[in-house]
Amino acid sequence: MSGNNTVLARNTENAPKNALFSQTVAFSHYNHLSAQLPIDPTSGEMVVGGIKEQAEQCFKNIKAIVDSIDHVMDDVVRVTVFVKNISDVDTVDAVYKTFFQSYVPTRTVVAVAALPMDALVQVEAIVSNGEGTIPNAPQAGDIIKVTNNTENAPTSSLSTQTVAFSHYNHLSAQLPIDPKSGELVAGGIKEQAGQCLKNIKAILEGIDVPFDDIVKINVFLKNHSDLEAVNEVYSTFFPDSAIARAVAYVPARTTVEVAALPMDALIQIEAVVSHGDGTPPQAVEDRHGLIIEANNTKEAPINALSTQTVAFSHFNHFSAQLPLDPKTGEMVSGGVKEQAAQCLTNIKAIVESIDHVMEDIVKVNIYLKDITDTDAVDEVYKTYFPTGIPARRTVGVSALPSDALIQVEVIVSNAEGTPPTVA
Structure with missing residues (x-):
């Protein structure tokens, strides 16, 4: 169905x-x-x-x-x-x-x-x-939201740590706060990155979900020059289990430099988590044993720290794409139009590698080094999305990896879903 x-x-x-x-x-x-x-x-x-x-x-x-x-x-x-x-x-x-x-x-x-x-x-x-x-099919219209907070991670009256609905858990972005003191953890970027990931792990343990059920990670950095240090810490958390290590599974990932973060933190991390059991009252055959499907294609840039797309249930979550030529691994020549086209070409290659089409994209997020480039990007964008269907977000950032002018990420529908594990 x-x-x-x-x-x-x-x-x-x-x-x-x-x-x-x-x-x-x-x-x-x-x-x-x-x-x-x-x-x-x-x-x-x-x-x-x-x-x-x-x-x-x-x-x-x-x-x-x-x-x-x-x-x-x-x-x-x-x-x-x-x-x-x-x-x-x-x-x-x-x-x-x-x-x-x-x-x-x-x-x-x-x-x-x-x-x-x-x-x-x-x-x-x-x-x-x-x-x-x-x-024209009976729907589980009474599927419920499941909210959860644990004392082992920072709590806030303005947000819930995790909200599950159907086959996904959405986590609040985690700051490097020690949940016992409520203060930023002592130390620099490595200590702060470690605390963010510890907080995410504590939230997942609070709902009995393995760390390797994460399908997408978004890293918000005050200084993009800190990324190498963050990656050192990140690699100690992913892969987390023996099964994940055996297949070298890492989630899709997006890294963005931001102007500032709450509490003057250096880093903040948010996660989207698969939820194989679903939320009630989904039927047993529709919820148990769904698997994560990770995919990379040589037709788009490959990164050892992220998977190009991770599918679970009815969505594919993509890593943000930079304007890199997958054949050379280098930045495409030209200005923002050429860079925008390369980002979208990379996305199209990934979409096609999983037997989908661009019309399956439900959301596009655009990060621009210069917000005044929006009109030029839109000219290119129209050629990839002539119907204007996906929802969209555009923000200006002070820096992007590889000194790019643009970075684009998408969420793609997955009509066939992902199969249950066969015993």
Whole structure:
């Protein structure tokens, strides 16, 4: 029955519309929303005011999209907040509390170098989709969210450590906080990276999930020059089990330099985790024993620390693609247009290597060294996504690996799902 899942893109007049991307794209049991800017949908202009007014408009736009697909804000499982100034987080938090008054989703907060339209804040969300997207078939409309916090990792009144829905657990981004003291761990980047990963491991142990069930890791770094040191620590955590070591399994991964992080941390790490048992009341045959399918192709750049794409259940999570020529391993010549084309060509090669097509992409995340390159990137983007279906996020960053001008990551639907383990 899983083969009948469809990509369902939707837009409402009550939130800002853009011809290049959809407001929300549902597939199976998740809705992926485009990042929302503080734009008044009536005027198409930035809302008047400062950070408070901008944050309110971002969340109003999210709520309008959620309402338009017959969901409620408590169906949000993850929120990502991008701010221009980390000092604005307290004001954003005050607004955030008015939209999530009891239940709180998982959350990531980072300050970035720039946002589209010179906005002060941009917010995106992932929303559960209990009815799924299989047409004309009975659905598990009463699938439940499962939230969990453990004292062995840092807790926050503004976020839940992990929220499971259907076959995925979404974790809040972890700072290098010692859960006993509530303070940043002593030391430098290595100690901080180790603490972030220890916190993730503690959360997973709290829900009886192995560390190697992680399918995607996102690393947010204050200084990209710290990446080599982070990789040393990272390699001690992945692979984690004998089985994973035997096949050299590592999750898909994206690394981004950010302008600032909460508590002036040097690093923050978030994880997306497979959940083979699903959440009730999924039928036994639909939930037990699903396997992770990791894939690399020589037609795209290969990295020993990340897998190009990791499939689980009905989604493929991709590592962010740099504008590297897979044949030479070097940066493609040219400017941002040529680099954007190479990133998307690499993505297309990976998509085709797993017998999918570009129309199966549900979400695109674009990281730009210079936010003013957006128009040039959009010219290239249109040739790969002429229908404008995927949801999208664009942020400006101060540095990218290999001194690239652009980096692109995607999430791809997986209609056939992944098979259960056969005894």
